[in-house]
Amino acid sequence: MKILKVQTLRGPNYWSIRRPKLVVMRLDLEDLADKPSNVIPGFYEGLTEALPSLVEHFCSPGCRGGFLSRVREGTMMGHIVEHVALELQELAGMVVGFGRTRETADLGTYQVVFEYQDEQAGRYAARAAVRLCQSIIETGHYPQEELAQDLQDLRSLQAEASLGPSTETLIKEAEARGIPWVQLSARAMIQFGYGVHQKRIQATLSNRTGILAVELASDKEGTKQILREAGVPVPRGTVIGYLDELEGAIADVGGYPIVIKPLDGNHGRGITINIMSWEQAEAAYDAAKEVSREVIVERFYQGRDHRVLVINGKVVAVAERVPAHVVGDGSSTIKALIDQTNEDPLRGEGHENVLTKLEVDRTTWQLLEQQGYDLETVLPEGEIFYLRATANLSTGGIAVDRTDDMHPENIWLAQRVAKIIGLDIAGIDVVTPDISRPLREVDGVIVEVNAAPGFRMHVSPSRGIPRNVAEPVLSMLFPPGAPSRVPIIALTGTNGKTTTTRLTAHIFKQTGQVVGYTTTDGTYIGDYLVEPGDNTGPQSAQLILQDPTVEVAVLESARGGILRSGLAFTACDVGVVLNVAADHLGLGDINSIEQMAQVKGVVAETVIPGGYVVLNADDPLVAAMADRVKGQIAYFSMNPDSPLIRSHTQQGGLAAVYENGYLSILKGDWTLRIEQAVNVPLTLAGRAPFMIANALAASLAAFAQGVRIEDIREALMTFQASTEQTPGRMNLVNLGRYHALVDYAHNAHSYEALGGFVKNWPGERIGVVGGPGDRRDEDFVTLGKLSAQMFDRIIIKEDDDTRGRPRGDAASLITEGIVQVKPDARYETILDEVTAIHTALDAASLNGLVVILPESVTRAISLINARRPEEKPSPSP
Ligand code: ATP
Ligand code: ATP
Ligand code: MG
Ligand code: MG
Secondary structure (H helix, E strand, C coil): CCCEEEEEEEECCCCCCCCEEEEEEEECCCHCCCCCCCHHHCCCHHHHCCCHHHCCCCCCCCCCCCCHHHHCCCCCCCHHHHHHHHHHHHCCCCCCCCCCEEECCCCCCCEEEEEHHHHHHHHHHHHHHHHHHHEEEEEECCCCCCCCHHHHHHHHHHHCCCCCCCHHHHHHHHCCCCEEEEEHHHHHHHEECCCCCCCECCEEEEECCCCHHHHHCCCCCHHHHHHHHHCCCCCCCEEEEEEEHHHHHHHHHHCCCCCEEECCCCCCCCCCCECCCCCHHHHHHHHHHHHHHEEEEECCCCCEEEEHHHHHHHEEEEEEEEEEEEEECCEEEEHHHHHHHHHCCCHHHHHCCCEEEECCCHHHHEEEEEEECCCCCEECCCCEEECCCCCCHCCCCEEEEEEHCCHHHHHHHHHHHHHHHCEEEEEEEEECCCCCHHHHCCCCCCEEEEEECCCCCHHHCCCCCCCHHHHHHHHHHHHCCCCCCCCEEEEECCCCHHHHHHHHHHHHCCCCCEEEEEEECCCEEECEEEEECCCCHHHHHHHHHHCCCCEEEEECCCHHHHHCCCCCCCCEEEEECCCCCCCHHHHHHCHHHHHHHHHHHHHHHCCCEEEEEEEEECCHHHHHHHCCCCCEEEEEEECCHHHHHHHHHHHCEEEEEEEEEEEEEEEEEEEEEEEHHHHHHHHCCCCCCCHHHHHHCCCCCCCCCCCCHHHHHHHHHHHHCCCCCCCCCCEEEEEECEEEEEEECCHHHHHHHHHHCCCCCCCCEEECCCCCCCCCHHEEEEEEHHHHHHHHHEEECCCCCCCCCCCCCHHHHHHHHHHHHHCEEEEEEEHHHHHHHHHHHHHHHCHHHHHECCCCHHHHHHHHCCCCCCCCCCCCC
């Protein structure tokens, strides 16, 4: 077996709409190509021994043990690798389920597709599964140690990718609300929502958290001061910078017991509490000094440690935090008790798990010493030994939910404190013997206010009720009724995507909104180019969806991106499928036009139930997509009498048709005329039928999304198929004696479409033809045949980049096609594109038409422009 390629999909894709996270592995079975599992001696036994839990895989038999019975009876290794990859991930604690395996057109090579939770872990599982199967084939076994190592690697890959408990709870809540999210590469920020409606968080800072409030909260002395002045109980204390001030400070706060802590510190670093003597005070001073230049000296308040979480002005959770500790059993040493505690699977390193492992540090040694203990001391039964003075979860503390115990006055006070500091998300540290009584009565104090408080202790307390504290955060960022998404109009098809995308964007611009759009020529926002390039994949779509100025997204979504990584969005408002024709076949394991229709259908199937799927009624493969979609259907057609359009509108459906020279919307029984084709420049005064079809699709998409007819009309009349606005798409240039037409047509379907225009040209027609080298041989022959039908004279050229084909090969295939149709055709081969174009332009006759289908549109346009009779661009007739 050999892995040829491993891809990871991240959005709706060819294999599944609902399961965007898939690994697609191209696997060459090599010598196993003709060996199903039942003819490999010992394989079934070895597999069940290595992974007995595979019995839970139902597979096609649909019952427990289903998959294993397939293995016993004989199934291909690709299929087994799929199930093993899934099971390895499951055993490592990741929830995955979906898998598919298909043989490709290359004999013995399979596409093995399976779900992942974490991308790196998924890719690892692919390789590990192949390794496991290979080992069983060769030796009958897979060593237990190997398996254990695989599972450990998978777990740590997943842990590495983890975003932290607070962020993950927020993401989970967003997902539950259908709010899209994406992790930004910068600073691991998370974006919720799209475009102009997006909101951001970083840990538990939100885009509404003010910098003044954060700075105030991290200045402990400033915080205490502003709270004290507001009448909030805070510890009595003072700030010093030198050791010789320490004695006076202790007297100031009323003597021992005291607390010494760094002025700006966090996570309990450098803090010593319950200081009872001058020696302890000196040591504590040094410890605090290591963290901060200035040091706080405070009265020590007896009590328990609480964290009160206030979000958007409301107390949403209260946790009591108990410092890291062990409880004696009368026979174990303190060290043994620590080790026992750390065996709890809930304890992990840092914030990776619900609790953090206990660690012995400087404070622990001090606390041991104070009590005359060491790690080998056997702790009496029931005695508690605290390893830390402070209760931070990150140093091994535990949390107990106390939300329902807090006294109303304390709730009022905490809410007021959050407002005074100015934090939208605040963690208030309260030390009090009894949270159910007002602080004032029991000498409780507010020790500190934290910006970006951790959610872990509230979401997964060690005891008590877990609180969904992410809910109020999301409700604050997206109050009821507030949008989180911008409308997404996604367009696909074999031909006309870029043109239709540009036109659709132009229509939406009439509404005054900022339109972000992606095309083969580049990514645009409003009137400006953001990034040139073939930007029809998910990355460019992400750029638009992440842009905070974008109000509407219009996304050309090409086959390449869908196959490579899936769509960038899980749902769109309008999905347009223009056509499906034979192009790009044989690439990316898509070999038939039906399979290609399934690729393009992904866009249609991603449309939300209330949205619209705009389908070409004249293309049977496209029209058939109506059966599989969740959205409402809107058809466009060049034929107003099409039975499909008829029955659809009779049932009240929405459509767009070309009727009596007009582009019109049909809404139930009503006809809404947009404009006459002759007034729509893109259609070359109505002479380019496929451009009318594109304009219908764009108009229908916009109308379905609520754009007014007047705006659509204005857009159609002002959108030029000029070399500037849509370079390479039916650019007709008047050169005085004759016309030149530059077009991107490079497959049979677009040649035919172009033919619809060329055939009606009154003068002599010269074609400069060719095609991209990576297409199939038969595609070139077809291009030749179509050229012979369209042109009076043909010049065959080749692309500079032959995409791996020997030079001259494509040209001779095209020639073959030409002579098959018209043995007496006038043709010649000039491989160099520039020479071919010049030759054709030189040969043009009066009122003739030179049609150029170039590799480089910009080069062709500049060659033509050089021949313009006058400087100003001439309008198309
Ligand atoms: P964190 O990052 O966990 O909030 P920190 O380093 O910012 O910790 P503080 O919150 O000021 O430090 O103190 C940590 C803990 O020490 C408090 O939660 C409290 O338990 C205890 N503590 C601090 N000051 C006092 C005090 N004056 N009296 C009693 N306990 C105190
Ligand atoms: P690409 O796959 O290169 O991105 P595209 O789908 O974006 O192509 P356009 O760039 O808009 O398509 O148009 C390319 C060519 O396809 C046009 O120049 C024209 O020849 C042809 N074409 C455009 N629209 C249609 C259509 N509706 N039907 C058939 N051919 C079309
Ligand atoms: Mg604190
Ligand atoms: Mg395009």
